[in-house]
Amino acid sequence: MMENSAVVQKIMTDFAERTGLATGSHKPKRYLWTDAFAVCNFLELFHQTGKQQYRQEALNLVEQVHHVLGRHREDDPRNGWISGLDEKEGELHPTIGGLRIGKRLNERKPDDPHNERLEWEQDGQYFHYLTKWMHALNRVTQVTGNSKYNRWAMELAKTAHAKFTYTTSIHQQKLMYWKMSIDLSRPLVTSMGQHDALDALITYYQLEATAVNNPEKSTQPDLWLEIADAETMCSNVSLATDDPLGIGGLLSDACTLTQLIIKSNLSLHDLLSEILSAAKNGLESFALTDTLRYPPDYRLAFRELGLSISLQAVEKILLMIHQHPENFSRLESLPSQLASFRQYLHIKEIIENFWLVPENQKSPTWREHLDINSVMLATSLAPDGYLILH
Secondary structure, eight states, X not given: OHHHHHHHHHHHHHHHXXXXXXXXXXXXXXXXXXXXXXXXXXXXXXXXXXXXHHHHHHHXXXXXXXXXXXXOOTTSSOOSBTTOOOHXXXXXXXXXXXXXXXXXXXXXXXXXXXXXXHHTTBOOEEHHHHHHHHHHHHHHHHHHOOTHHHHHHHHHHHHHHHHHEEEOTTTOOEEEOSXXXXXXXXXXXXXXXXXXXXXXXXHHHHHHHHHTTOTTGGGSOOOHHHHHHHHHHHTTSOOOOOOHHHXXXXXXXXXXXXXXXXXXXOOOHHHXXXXXXXXXXXXXXXXXXXXXXXXXXXXXXXXXXXXXXXXXXXXXXXXXXXXOGGGSTTOTTHHHHHHTTGXXXXXXXHHHHXXXXXXGGGSHHHHTTHHHHXXXXXXXXXXXXXXXXX
């Protein structure tokens, strides 16, 4: 643990310096997905070391993300908060207009033709990035006891759900857009992310579970209508995937759901079993490929690290079930279902050990995505800040 902690501290110190978080360093360079994991990493370092500097780094990062990604780009003729609020109100509600992705290029203009390749480099808002940030904000409340971060996550959830979801005219089916414009006024990619509805459901439940302890909860928004929508959307979507990042997402969702079943006495055991079944089938397919034998130039570290992070959730789920059998009596097959994952747990070591090799970090695919790769490697080495709801 101490060795891993030292590596994680070095990774996160370099990240803070490189992206303009450290005082007097470079101009801030923020990217929402990476920063969500980074907040959790700083909180975990605070937990491991007791050093207040890491707690403060997490809080500083939250503030910087809101002031960079919650506002219009420098190359945009618009300025101020993307919510349209004035400066004072924007400071009080920095997430109520959503948060930009942080892509290199400005968003596609309404009259520009859609270019699928270029779209990956253009700004906007992704729902699955927003849920990651909701999770990070919620973790800050859990660690610091300050309920404003949970409130900001709830406000972000309300806005994102309202803008990303829509009802089809023919079948009256609730669906979600994959990507929205910076101001959430128009969809940029109309297809639906495979696991966005599941992420919504579990994240909303998580936010509600934390909000219960907020003495001002009666004056804050709740997410029960959004939860009902998400449950409906989940029932119409297949969770099956053989993508390592997607499998990792399923396992981290399963870990969160297990904790919520214990904490909030949720009756979502069937969903937990369904998520684990989809993850297991995906792992079986992924294990049959040779992708982990490829040279680094043909691999994307952050996608693999998404899997290695969440493979560590399996033993944690088993332990929680063992400690709280009364919450899982209606699903007797769950321990054996989880035990079947053990033949794949070594994949975590394979992935981590590969990307810890300095030579492999010289590859273009590592250097081109340095921030997201390094931060997710740190999360894999110290995953509790991300996986465990203390």
